[in-house]
Amino acid sequence: xxxNEIGNNCAECINNQNxxxxxxxxxxxxxxxxxxxxxxxxxxxCQNFSDRHEPAPTQQQIQGPIYIDSGENPFRSVPVYDWNAxxxxxxxxxxxxxxxxxxxxxxxxxxxxxxxxxxxxxxxxWRILTMEKTIARANVVQWEPGLYFLVIYAxxxxxxxxxxxxxxxxxRLLEFNHNGSYGARFAIDERxxxxxxxxxxxxxxxxxxxxxxxxxxxxxxxxxDQVRQAVQELVKLDETGSxxxxxxxxxE
Numbered sequence: 001x002x003x004n005e006i007g008n009n010c011a012e013c014i015n016n017q018n019x020x021x022x023x024x025x026x027x028x029x030x031x032x033x034x035x036x037x038x039x040x041x042x043x044x045x046c047q048n049f050s051d052r053h054e055p056a057p058t059q060q061q062i063q064g065p066i067y068i069d070s071g072e073n074p075f076r077s078v079p080v081y082d083w084n085a086x087x088x089x090x091x092x093x094x095x096x097x098x099x100x101x102x103x104x105x106x107x108x109x110x111x112x113x114x115x116x117x118x119x120x121x122x123x124x125x126w127r128i129l130t131m132e133k134t135i136a137r138a139n140v141v142q143w144e145p146g147l148y149f150l151v152i153y154a155x156x157x158x159x160x161x162x163x164x165x166x167x168x169x170x171x172r173l174l175e176f177n178h179n180g181s182y183g184a185r186f187a188i189d190e191r192x193x194x195x196x197x198x199x200x201x202x203x204x205x206x207x208x209x210x211x212x213x214x215x216x217x218x219x220x221x222x223x224x225d226q227v228r229q230a231v232q233e234l235v236k237l238d239e240t241g242s243x244x245x246x247x248x249x250x251x252e
Contacts, residue, residue, distance in 0.1 A: 008049035011041035015050060015060075017104075033060055035101030036083050039090055043069035045077065084202075098201045099140040099148040105206045106138060109213070131217035134224065138213060140201055150204060152184075152212055153196035154220035157228045159188070160235050169230045176223055183212070184219045186227070193227055195220040 010016050016029040016038065029038040038044050047063040067077040068086075080086045084094040106127055107117035113129070120128050126137040136154040143149055159166070173186040173193070184197045197216050199208075 008045055008051075009042050010038045010044040010046075010049075012051060013041075013045075013049045014052060015048065016041060030097070030100065032104065034062060034066065034083075035098075035104060036066075037087060037092060037094070037097035037100075039087070039092060040068070093146060095142075095146045095148050095201075099142070102140050102148075102150055102201045102204050102209070105204070105209055106140075109206055109209050129213060129217070131214075131221055134217050134221040136213065136217050136220065138209075148201045150199045150201055150209070150212070151196065152198075152216045153194045154216050155192050155194050156220050156224040157193040157231050159191040159193065159231060166234065169227075169234060172230050173227070176227075180223060181219050182215050184216050193231070195223075 010029055010031065012019070013031075014020065015031055015033040017032050018027065018029045018041075020032070027041075029041040030036070031038055033048055034046075044066060046066045048060060050060075065079040065081050066083055067079055070076040070078045084098075087094045087097070110117045110120055110127060110129070117127065122128060122137075124139075126139045129136050129138065134154055134156075136152055138150070138152045141149055141151045159169075173188075176186050181195065184195050187194050187196050195216050197212050199212065
């Protein structure tokens with residue numbers, strides 16, 4: 001069986017990220033349309049095969065499943081309906097592939113905002129986005145081996161050093177979490193109050209990313225002033241006068 005017997009294969013498809021980066025060959029590929037790892041691109045194909053740069057993967061509609069070589073003679077291709085299960089059967093962990101897919105979609109979303117990902121990404125890989133004066137950061141984080149999560153957070157206030165009068169503030173944040181923060185949440189990391197959102201990377205679409213980013217930025221913008229006011233009230237109540245506040249800081 002020669003490489004051409006499968007016809008239009010992933011190794012020659014422009015939706016394979018390797019081809020867009022000039023790395024042609026039989027090494028594992030990554031489909032920008034379906035956002036999945038392709039372990040054997042010469043023996044894999046689908047109805048979306050294209051050798052043209054247009055339309056872009058994000059503008060295409062997925063057609064049918066992915067097909068692989070059945071290993072039979074004469075050659076026969078068979079559909080695979082659960083690609084992650086197929087990857088697992090080959091010994092591949094689908095987690096890194098899913099994480100890479102979400103990061104690719106995040107960068108594509110940033111481009112749709114009229115920005116360049118390289119201009120909005122810090123040294124740690126966090127993508128930085130702004131709505132008016134509110135700043136949010138987004139990235140994929142591996143919390144433990146094999147478990148990857150999309151994390152979006154927006155710092156909005158720095159707590160005073162004296163933490164003996166935080167009861168009213170905690171109550172206010174819990175009230176916001178119950179009614180007002182939608183699918184996001186208020187949290188305290190060390191001394192910084194954040195609005196944050198955490199989602200498993202599996203089955204996230206680019207529209208999900210857009211909605212989640214806008215949710216965190218909107219909640220931080222709409223409720224941030226009330227949180228900062230509650231923090232200032234803590235300072236006023238500090239009888240010792242030792243409480244101080246600082247601008248909200250990003251995570252390291």
